Amino acid sequence: MIKRSVLKTIGICFIMAGFLTSQQLSDVAFKTIQLSYIQTDRAVGILKSLGYSVIDFSVASGPNPNELIFEPQGEFAASLYKGLAAKPEDLPIVIMLPETENITLLEMQGAAAQGQGAQEMGVDLGGASLIYTTSGEPLQRLMIAYDPNDPETLSRLVNILTNEIDVAAVQVIIEALIIEIDSDKIDELGINLSGRQSLISGSTPAPDPETGGYQPFSLVLDKTLLGTAVDLEAKLQALISTKSADILSRPSVLVLDGRQARIVVGQQIPIARSTATGQNVVSATEYIPVGIVLNLRPRVSGDRNSITIQVETIISEAVERIGIGSVGSDLLSAPVFNSRKVQTYVQVANRTPFIIGGLISKKKSDQRGGVPILGSLPLIGNLFSFQRQTDERREVIVVLTPNLVDVTQRNFTRVIPKDSEIFSSLGNMLFQNSYRVLNRDVYDFGFIYTNPVYTEMVADITALQDKSMEAASDPDLNRFMEGSLPGEGILVRRMLYDLVERVDYYKYIRPGNVIYFVSDPSDPSNTLLRRFSRTYEEFLRRDGKRGKGLVLSFRPDELQTDGGAHLSRPVAGEVTIDIGKGEDYKRKLRSLNQDSERPAVLLYDPDMERRLYEVMVLRRILEMNPNITQNISNFKPGIEIIFPSPEALESDVHVLDIEIARYFFEINNYNNSFDAAFLRGMDEIGSIIDSYFE
Known part of the structure; x- marks a missing residue:
């Protein structure tokens, strides 16, 4: 009887404790938001600064390999109890959902190769070991616990998240026109390497006193003088049509505001290497990249009218090969490189082209010919021969034109290909036919x-x-x-x-x-x-x-x-x-x-x-x-x-x-x-x- 009464008393106490707990807890509704642009940790940090309650997690290694244990942390970690609000005054509460660790196949292959020792090639031929559990949940999510009787507070929070914090960055498409042009025709573009002309404003470095060559420069075209970028393109097309200029490349790149883009146009030049060890000579081939490298990082102004761009331009070319010695009976040679590099900051209006140049090459040629035997006779040989010397100066210039692409207005006109039937795919035998909307x-x-x-x-x-x-x-x-x-x-x-x-x-x-x-x-x-x-x-x-x-x-x-x-x-x-x-x-x-x-x-x-x-x-x-x-x-x-x-x-x-x-x-x-x-x-x-x- 005593044991039965004790158990009954304990049961009543648990019932009363549960009843009191249920009276202290409040109903909570939940809403999950998937962020589109900003990362969750940054968004949560901003919400903390605004005074919102935030729960994040601490991470520890789990009992099994590649498993983690997440524990809520922070001053609001105890504000929720079994899906109910223990502290209603803390609502709404933002919960940063744990993120799946990003593991690439290359990292998986490297992890598997560490256990293979010298048999790394076996891993390459056999593929990567898929040792990580596949996760299929959406990424970058926040869960909001809120009072269902106070929807306006939730609406205010969601409005801050979606309209003020999680917004898309402006994109910039940078079009590059790389041309090789006759230096004598540069003036037709209004470019004077030692002063100011009609299409540009600014000055450029003076010629090198030792070599006579010009250093790299950058010029921003003045739209008030130029009129439109179409005028410059028309002048370039005129030079190209008269064989005074050649288009080397016309790349373009789409980059987010504040992010770096890289354009490389060039080739790999092989260089033979020989190493003598005692009586043995080991030969190998090394490739050195040459060409044009453009590193660009744009920053768009708040009013969307101008763009500040960090520009690094590297222009290099191989001129000739010279002998550098010998190994055994082999003669060694290496190329001579001409290299120019310019780093600058420019601020231009949207759709305003600017020019980067400075690689001027001089080529001298001496051509001789004549009638055999007669042309080599003394005194009268000049009557039966000829000699021609030419001096050619050509310069590589890069014309960059930034164009804003505002995703909020769904305007992707400059990004999509031009209207052409070549982008449609009709008449296939094995695949579905498709038509690209023009x-x-x-x-x-x-x-x-x-x-x-x-x-x-x-x-x-x-x-x-x-x-x-x-x-x-x-x-x-x-x-x-x-x-x-x-x-x-x-x-x-x-x-x-x-x-x-x-x-x-x-x-x-x-x-x-x-x-x-x-x-x-x-x-x-x-x-x-x-x-x-x-x-x-x-x-x-x-x-x-x-x-x-x-x-x-x-x-x-x-x-x-x-x-x-x-x-x-x-x-x-x-x-x-x-x-x-x-x-x-x-x-x-x-x-x-x-x-x-x-x-x-x-x-x-x-x-x-x-x-x-x-x-x-x-x-x-x-x-x-x-x-x-x-x-x-x-x-x-x-x-x-x-x-x-x-x-x-x-x-x-x-x-x-x-x-x-x-x-x-x-x-x-x-x-x-x-x-x-x-x-x-x-x-x-x-x-x-x-x-x-x-």
């Missing part, structure tokens, strides 16, 4: 984004999401703020249709493989298959020249039975209508499609038949690129679109159904269709906004 393929939607209806909606959503965390996580509102437009699918499909029309893919649709379904008059629960080619050929033979048109109108076939509505394939109704002379086709098609649930196709000439086949190709492209219509802002020059193979289009059966009829109408009436869908969608978004104030 600038001409994308419509200009500025009239939408500047429309007051759109701009006012953006302002309303921004104000709402700043106050409501629930609205900030609303998928419909976020999709709109990310560039999605109501009715965007209609515009994307029309742009895709233009691609299909341009590449003539309609010819791969065989009319005999196009089918559609009609109701069975003798059995209402059944449908009949029809060949489109037979129906259309019969129409053309019977009514093609009588001013009539073939209408195929589609509707879902609903059969009322005792068990309820029975749904079968959408069926087509075949109707022949009169087409007035000169009647507008689109107006007639709109009248046939007043009921959106029953779209119709109107055909009476080859152009409309071709358009029908092109719409069938369009549907196949949409099936192969399922996400392409989800956000119109992603449909931009440079993206690749998967195209069906001609063989598949020729062999497959294509169903003419209600979806094809709807696409056919949208393609022919895309302006009106989009306007209606856009206004309808904007009303729906307005209703979502109003729901947060109810």
